Amino acid sequence: MRLVIRQALLLSFKDTRLFFKDRFAMGFALLFPILFIVAFSLALGDLGPEDEQLRMAVATEEESGFSREVIDLLTIADATGVDEWDPKDAGLALHEGRIPGYLLFPVGFTQRIFNGEGAEIWVITADGDPETEAVLGGLARSIGGRIGTLSLAVRGVTELEGLGSLDLVKLGQLGAAPPSIVFTTEQVGEVEPFNASNFTLPGYLTMFLFFAAALGAEAIARERQTQTLERLLSNGVRRSAIVAGKMLASLYRGLLQLAFLWALGIFAFSIDFGVSPVAVIAISVFMAVASSAFGVMLASLVRTVKSASSAAVLASLTLAPLGGCWWPLFITPDWMQALGRLTPHGWANDAFNKLMLFGAEGQDVLVHMAALLLFAAVFLTVAVARFRTVSAN
Amino acid sequence: MAHMEAFLAATGLTKSFDSVQVVDSVSFTVRSQEIFGLLGPNGAGKTTTIRMLSTVLDPDDGDVNIGGHSVAKESDAVRRLIGVCPQELALYPELSATDNLVFFGRMAGLSGSQAKESAADVLERVGLTDRAKDAVRKYSGGMKRRVNIAIALMSRPQMLFLDEPTVGIDPQSRNHIFDTVLALRDEGMTVLYTTHYMEEADRLCDRIGIMDEGHIIALGTPAELKAQVGDADTTTLEEVFLSLTGRSLRD
Ligand SMILES: Nc1ncnc2c1ncn2[C@@H]1O[C@H](COP(=O)(O)OP(=O)(O)O)[C@@H](O)[C@H]1O
Ligand SMILES: [Mg+2]
Numbered sequence: 001m002r003l004v005i006r007q008a009l010l011l012s013f014k015d016t017r018l019f020f021k022d023r024f025a026m027g028f029a030l031l032f033p034i035l036f037i038v039a040f041s042l043a044l045g046d047l048g049p050e051d052e053q054l055r056m057a058v059a060t061e062e063e064s065g066f067s068r069e070v071i072d073l074l075t076i077a078d079a080t081g082v083d084e085w086d087p088k089d090a091g092l093a094l095h096e097g098r099i100p101g102y103l104l105f106p107v108g109f110t111q112r113i114f115n116g117e118g119a120e121i122w123v124i125t126a127d128g129d130p131e132t133e134a135v136l137g138g139l140a141r142s143i144g145g146r147i148g149t150l151s152l153a154v155r156g157v158t159e160l161e162g163l164g165s166l167d168l169v170k171l172g173q174l175g176a177a178p179p180s181i182v183f184t185t186e187q188v189g190e191v192e193p194f195n196a197s198n199f200t201l202p203g204y205l206t207m208f209l210f211f212a213a214a215l216g217a218e219a220i221a222r223e224r225q226t227q228t229l230e231r232l233l234s235n236g237v238r239r240s241a242i243v244a245g246k247m248l249a250s251l252y253r254g255l256l257q258l259a260f261l262w263a264l265g266i267f268a269f270s271i272d273f274g275v276s277p278v279a280v281i282a283i284s285v286f287m288a289v290a291s292s293a294f295g296v297m298l299a300s301l302v303r304t305v306k307s308a309s310s311a312a313v314l315a316s317l318t319l320a321p322l323g324g325c326w327w328p329l330f331i332t333p334d335w336m337q338a339l340g341r342l343t344p345h346g347w348a349n350d351a352f353n354k355l356m357l358f359g360a361e362g363q364d365v366l367v368h369m370a371a372l373l374l375f376a377a378v379f380l381t382v383a384v385a386r387f388r389t390v391s392a393n
Numbered sequence: 394m395a396h397m398e399a400f401l402a403a404t405g406l407t408k409s410f411d412s413v414q415v416v417d418s419v420s421f422t423v424r425s426q427e428i429f430g431l432l433g434p435n436g437a438g439k440t441t442t443i444r445m446l447s448t449v450l451d452p453d454d455g456d457v458n459i460g461g462h463s464v465a466k467e468s469d470a471v472r473r474l475i476g477v478c479p480q481e482l483a484l485y486p487e488l489s490a491t492d493n494l495v496f497f498g499r500m501a502g503l504s505g506s507q508a509k510e511s512a513a514d515v516l517e518r519v520g521l522t523d524r525a526k527d528a529v530r531k532y533s534g535g536m537k538r539r540v541n542i543a544i545a546l547m548s549r550p551q552m553l554f555l556d557e558p559t560v561g562i563d564p565q566s567r568n569h570i571f572d573t574v575l576a577l578r579d580e581g582m583t584v585l586y587t588t589h590y591m592e593e594a595d596r597l598c599d600r601i602g603i604m605d606e607g608h609i610i611a612l613g614t615p616a617e618l619k620a621q622v623g624d625a626d627t628t629t630l631e632e633v634f635l636s637l638t639g640r641s642l643r644d
Binding site for chain 1: 479
């Protein structure tokens with residue numbers, strides 16, 4: 001056993017040295033995925049933290065009054081995502097396309113409320129932009145709902161005390177229980193701030209983790225062809241040590257890929273690991289284990305270097321879309337989701353989506369981890385059973 | 394000079410792939426400290442035979458004994474006695490000669506320092522000490538072949554298997570390899586050497602088994618083989634092969 005471990009480790013270190021000397025393999029494992037992630041993050045949505053939140057513009061034509069108070073409240077914290085604009089600037093900004101739309105409190109807004117007339121808040125958007133209209137409309141309705149109760153209370157107080165101007169703090173001091181104003185913005189459709197990288201990065205990470213490991217079969221097939229595996233066997237190296245060493249080397253490369261791509265995700269794409277970062281990392285490590293086992297299995301099944309590369313490319317490019325690397329499985333029909341379950345990619349991606357998009361916790365993806373390990377076990381069993389050291393040259 | 398007792402004895406070795414008999418009841422002995430040649434055209438079954446002798450491939454039938462150990466039952470003991478130089482360049486071109494040697498030496502069970510020491514020795518032996526630090530990829534064909542042999546010498550084996558060690562190299566490197574093999578024999582090593590170059594077998598080997606289509610069709614010293622056909626001084630092994638098979642060795 002100790003002999004096998006020593007041999008496997010020596011073999012895996014040698015392979016790792018060769019990997020660092022192989023510019024193509026390194027580029028494929030590390031740089032290629034970046035190209036894809038950048039391209040598809042750009043195509044799918046906004047990049048970077050600056051644009052993460054949808055900002056809403058509000059403006060009032062009143063010098064003081066109700067609208068003033070509402071806007072102060074709305075803009076008190078940055079997190080509400082509301083900016084105050086000068087009405088003229090807002091109009092211009094909309095015209096120039098700098099903002100998609102804005103809410104406007106027109107002149108006389110406060111007066112109309114005091115008079116008990118229907119006050120209006122205008123939702124101003126570009127033509128044919130129903131999404132912005134829906135968002136701003138939601139905000140307007142929310143404000144309107146609060147002001148309805150507020151105005152009643154305020155009117156009562158004003159009549160009692162003859163208050164000239166509105167002052168919510170004074171209202172509180174008067175004990176007239178000011179209605180708590182909590183503004184919630186309604187989510188309509190896809191308007192939630194969405195960082196596309198939270199989907200694209202794990203997807204392509206999964207794809208390239210698997211792809212690079214599958215292509216590792218090529219190197220094993222080449223070693224069979226050049227008879228280095230034979231040479232090792234006649235030196236007393238165990239078959240199991242060769243399989244383990246090859247898989248270990250592939251796993252190191254996978255872990256390097258993971259570290260690199262996750263770091264890239266965090267620092268360049270501001271991806272969000274969700275509530276359980278440990279689970280995200282664990283899923284990716286298990287995916288690396290399953291992928292390296294697949295690579296060794298592939299090497300056992302093919303005869304030549306050429307068939308190893310073709311099989312690796314074919315398997316990687318088929319399993320990636322089936323397993324939800326290119327588009328989320330949760331938007332696909334049931335039968336496709338079922339098909340995805342037959343791939344390690346499907347389990348990994350489903351877990352990533354749950355953890356990184358839908359706020360799942362570690363325990364929600366335990367079954368995914370088990371599935372990935374099961375894949376690894378099956379691949380490895382086939383690899384050991386069918387591992388050939390001799391090729392017909 | 395060769396001793397009479399057998400260092401290697403193969404009896405009834407048989408192997409088929411996809412129901413084609415590639416090696417068929419092959420029996421021969423290699424005496425201690427001789428260079429035994431397996432001469433035969435491509436596809437004769439030489440490599441398959443070496444694989445079975447060197448514990449890499451299990452024969453369908455037959456047995457091999459090397460240095461008093463059964464290949465089937467005591468493969469680890471056999472592995473400690475032998476060094477194998479495969480037909481292909483069984484090395485990592487991106488690594489230097491030293492790194493290749495040290496890697497294979499350690500895989501064969503040497504410690505790091507033993508492997509380094511042995512690497513320096515064998516590099517000297519094959520005349521590559523100057524280029525030891527260069528990636529093997531940058532070597533000439535002949536130099537690569539010499540590294541290929543050097544790796545087989547790393548664990549100081551008692552018996553060396555050389556599978557077509559001179560394929561496609563310049564005459565100078567070929568002569569260098571001949572000299573190395575002869576020197577190893579003179580120092581007490583037993584050598585099994587396969588080739589499809591008859592001049593090579595003629596010049597180098599103490600005894601030769603001529604192999605064709607999985608069979609050993611003739612066996613003896615070069616002079617004995619030639620005498621079967623005509624005058625030992627003027628006949629070539631090529632003519633021996635032709636008379637035995639009706640075909641030329643070159644085909
Ligand atoms: N692993 C294998 N699988 C199938 N056929 C093989 C294998 N190894 C060798 N052969 C076939 O066996 C025959 C003998 O091959 P080999 O022993 O390499 O001959 P030689 O070394 O004399 O050229 C060839 O026809 C070869 O194609
Ligand atoms: Mg051969």
